[in-house]
Amino acid sequence: MTVLKKPQRSARKPKGDGHTRRGEILEAAQRIFVAEGYQGSTIRKIADEVGVSSTALYMHFKDKDEILLEISDGAINRLLAINSEISARPIDAVSRVRMMLDAYMEFALSNPNAYQLVFCGNTGMISEDKVQATQDLGEACFQKFIAVVREISSTGRLRMGSVESAAQALWTACHGLVSLLITKPDFDWAPTDELRAVLLDGLLHGLVVD
Amino acid sequence: MTVLKKPQRSARKPKGDGHTRRGEILEAAQRIFVAEGYQGSTIRKIADEVGVSSTALYMHFKDKDEILLEISDGAINRLLAINSEISARPIDAVSRVRMMLDAYMEFALSNPNAYQLVFCGNTGMISEDKVQATQDLGEACFQKFIAVVREISSTGRLRMGSVESAAQALWTACHGLVSLLITKPDFDWAPTDELRAVLLDGLLHGLVVD
DNA sequence: CCGCACAGGTGATTCCCGTTTAGTGTTCCG
DNA sequence: CGGAACACTAAACGGGAATCACCTGTGCGG
Numbered sequence: 001m002t003v004l005k006k007p008q009r010s011a012r013k014p015k016g017d018g019h020t021r022r023g024e025i026l027e028a029a030q031r032i033f034v035a036e037g038y039q040g041s042t043i044r045k046i047a048d049e050v051g052v053s054s055t056a057l058y059m060h061f062k063d064k065d066e067i068l069l070e071i072s073d074g075a076i077n078r079l080l081a082i083n084s085e086i087s088a089r090p091i092d093a094v095s096r097v098r099m100m101l102d103a104y105m106e107f108a109l110s111n112p113n114a115y116q117l118v119f120c121g122n123t124g125m126i127s128e129d130k131v132q133a134t135q136d137l138g139e140a141c142f143q144k145f146i147a148v149v150r151e152i153s154s155t156g157r158l159r160m161g162s163v164e165s166a167a168q169a170l171w172t173a174c175h176g177l178v179s180l181l182i183t184k185p186d187f188d189w190a191p192t193d194e195l196r197a198v199l200l201d202g203l204l205h206g207l208v209v210d
Numbered sequence: 211m212t213v214l215k216k217p218q219r220s221a222r223k224p225k226g227d228g229h230t231r232r233g234e235i236l237e238a239a240q241r242i243f244v245a246e247g248y249q250g251s252t253i254r255k256i257a258d259e260v261g262v263s264s265t266a267l268y269m270h271f272k273d274k275d276e277i278l279l280e281i282s283d284g285a286i287n288r289l290l291a292i293n294s295e296i297s298a299r300p301i302d303a304v305s306r307v308r309m310m311l312d313a314y315m316e317f318a319l320s321n322p323n324a325y326q327l328v329f330c331g332n333t334g335m336i337s338e339d340k341v342q343a344t345q346d347l348g349e350a351c352f353q354k355f356i357a358v359v360r361e362i363s364s365t366g367r368l369r370m371g372s373v374e375s376a377a378q379a380l381w382t383a384c385h386g387l388v389s390l391l392i393t394k395p396d397f398d399w400a401p402t403d404e405l406r407a408v409l410l411d412g413l414l415h416g417l418v419v420d
Numbered sequence: 421c422c423g424c425a426c427a428g429g430t431g432a433t434t435c436c437c438g439t440t441t442a443g444t445g446t447t448c449c450g
Numbered sequence: 451c452g453g454a455a456c457a458c459t460a461a462a463c464g465g466g467a468a469t470c471a472c473c474t475g476t477g478c479g480g
């Protein structure tokens with residue numbers, strides 16, 4: 001049986017031999033995106049970095065946003081994996097909630113640009129609908145999280161509010177801290193570790209009976 | 211065809227029709243800014259709204275950002291006034307903290323675009339240094355707030371952390387809630403009132419002994 | 421009444437940006 | 451060999467912010 005194969009090869013420019021062009025673009029875009037954020041990642045800059053014309057990017061991606069979103073997808077997927085891992089640990093549900101929120105903040109501070117793209121969107125970056133796929137990933141993370149909060153609630157340890165409102169309060173509070181740490185690095189912040197601890201311990205102490 | 215006659219006649223609007231040109235521009239810009247946000251408020255659109263060429267805006271403002279920031283200044287000043295008023299009420303310090311945070315969230319939800327410009331900045335909108343003046347106003351609001359937190363602390367009712375970290379935790383948590391409510395209106399949120407209550411009561415219960 | 425400085429305004433222009441169009445050369449298959 | 455498919459390109463388009471070189475009424479000193 002003669003299999004119809006799709007060669008798909010022949011690099012016009014032998015710049016990247018090991019990687020495929022699409023991969024090269026993603027790599028270059030990631031470098032620029034991490035270093036310069038959304039606005040700094042122009043099509044032309046990415047193309048230059050790859051050593052290719054700007055038009056070439058449209059061979060592999062629908063538009064600029066698709067590139068940055070694919071990068072962010074990768075980042076969020078890592079967060080999802082962490083959440084899944086923590087979720088399955090054989091320890092107290094409250095500890096798992098704390099660890100997931102802590103990992104969330106750690107993730108945000110380590111991937112500020114991807115984090116902003118997904119969680120601080122609508123600031124004129126990307127038209128709501130395009131982010132949907134990536135946002136769904138973020139929502140999957142939240143689902144992992146709320147499941148653990150539900151565990152706490154089912155043992156009657158939730159001091160107030162519904163499972164949803166408690167989980168959302170915890171999540172949004174952490175988001176508030178990291179998003180401001182990211183966007184206002186020059187503010188006169190208390191030590192980050194103390195801040196994270198005060199916020200997390202304070203909220204958990206207030207919401208959960210121990 | 212028709213001879214290109216130049217109606218170079220001063221299509222200039224009457225000068226003293228109540229508003230000065232600068233004020234007219236701010237008014238038009240505010241309408242567009244509230245309706246369409248930062249990206250939607252283009253120089254050309256604002257100029258069209260006023261009925262003037264885009265160049266004319268540069269007679270009265272250094273650049274686009276100066277216009278939007280002046281609008282935001284007005285908004286933040288209203289918040290500052292509210293904070294000052296609450297700060298002076300002859301009631302329990304904890305109640306005042308709660309009221310200030312509640313007013314903060316109310317303000318954010320009522321002025322989402324100005325709020326984002328000032329508190330979600332750095333997302334590629336405005337170069338950090340230009341926002342400084344407006345941010346200082348925001349910081350003045352925070353000073354009003356932290357003073358009340360300090361009152362609580364001085365009566366020994368702060369359960370954990372320094373005054374700074376407690377105040378910052380409270381503030382950032384509220385910011386997280388409103389900023390996500392603003393930027394992700396389609397998320398499956400718990401009722402807003404319940405969310406605000408759970409977050410505020412939970413955090414205060416955790417941080418303050420009563 | 422004249423000349424003139426000038427605030428306030430203009431259309432054209434510059435330089436980016438994302439994206440589109442109309443190709444060009446190379447490879448592969450029938 | 452012919453042509454389709456591919457990977458890519460240069461040029462251009464439209465729309466952004468900002469700047470430029472010019473106007474043009476207005477009012478004032480003489």
